[in-house]
Amino acid sequence: MTSPRHSRRGLLIPFLIVGLALALWTGWWFYLADQVETRIAAQEQVLRDDGWRIAHQPVSVGGWPFRTRVAFPQAEIIAPSGHGVSAPELVAEANAWNPGHWVVIAADGLTLTRAGKGRIDIGGDGARMSVNRLRDRFPDLRAELIRPTFTPREGAEPFPIASAEHVQFEMRPHLTDGVAATDELDVLFALIEARGRPGGPVEGAARSGHLSVEIEATIEQASRLRGVDSAGVFSNWSAAGGRFTAVRGRLRAGESSARLSSEALSAREDGRLEGRLALTAERPGEAMAGLAGSRSGAVNRVAAAGAAAAARAQGDRPMDLVLRFSDGRTWLGPFALAPAPKLF
Template structure:
């Protein structure tokens, strides 16, 4: 093959690849515009000041400047200086999401700043137009949350999600917080845990795809395979299986095993998480239920109520919004 012919072949291939990238870039911009329109039509606030697309020739790197996002009803609102979605041009169904080091969340009339050293997620969709989520993983290094009064931080926060084998519309969710610390008000001692881990299986009423933005999927079942909080010399372990009943109130049982419960309660009172007057009631009840420093009890949720044996403890939690 002559050098001239080889040059022509390379030139043609480069032209074809450039055309593919330009077509993909244009398609990405159209998709972003349609996503924004669909979200706004469904009642979401979805705004940004500009959209930039870079990465030629091997990447599609999308940057949204000054994004603002809030669900229908405005229960919360998120804003940031920018948000990025990165992907390889030959693997568009695998995305890398990048958040800035500073973000703002408004919740319940209060505003909180979220800071981190690094926050990224790997998101993989099932190939196709439905954009159904296959699996994802989020890692936040040194997250710090500062509200008007309370604050929280951790060494690292991880979240992973994947399909639950053999169960339709269900996802396995793993959550790990390394060395989390919570301050309930200025001057209060921190609630410092060694680790917090949770292994869950959550079943929704439909697929987790692009349609979820408009139909707001509901939680039908939460299986807590294991949830553990290690606080000083104390440990709380939770297992259970809850389903959404009438009004989305939880129905089912939760088993709670607390090791060295007195030390855990003392730490919660000192930090302000549990009021002193409530602590005395808890001490009395736990003293009857425990045989020492450990306690093993089961909470039952039924008919919209939470019960410990025959004693009603108040309304049951909701797994979602009720009708």
């Protein structure tokens, strides 16, 4: 008696299922890649119509099967204000199953263009940015530089920072009782263990040591952070009544340190900050004396020396101080130390 022959069709079913799934996934991947290219081209055209300068070599899309990888060789992005960045190559990547979360990497460094001040080459161990929840009104954004170096090109104005251990910027919608606020953003900026350029104000304040700054705030009128004129996004925002509120942070410059806070800061028509910044400082005289000895033309060295003498008269006890940004200057009591920080 012959034994019955068993059908091998059952063995083929798993392979057929895998093949079908792979075909469907491949179709999805190519659809996604096409959508990415189409949306990039459309967004670039919108920016160009608004006065931005966007340039790069032909874009390449890859990453099949699990990623979408878009490479922009010789990329340059310049805002209407004249500020911008360029890189030998920018690479944007997202998981194919989560196209709302992108990571952008500049593996070969960046060049920062400052309007009217020249270009700064940024080297180091990495520059990257992640953007999540792209379909929301305000996405989550995080950018960081890992052990960056800052080198001005020939003819560029000096840059206050020569290097740092880490630079970080984060932005996300402000939450009120767990719900995203309508028109507010939370921002955080951290500059960790920065070294100033020789003879500059940062090196002076840190007394040849490190400067670290961590500051967070809420931006009101966030939807107004856009603009097509040469002053950039902050001009439109400031004119609409935009402010930084709930400002909190810490600063360390060499042996000096301070906790800082402000309920509100705004900007004048010329872009310089206005408002009051409260500080609880430890050994502020050291930083003031360092500023007085710097060779920066932006620092009022006589005023810094006076502020240093007044601070040292209080000894090493913590001091409550107030920095005022007024009339385009930064004031510590009666001493006008330097121009107020400029947003645009």
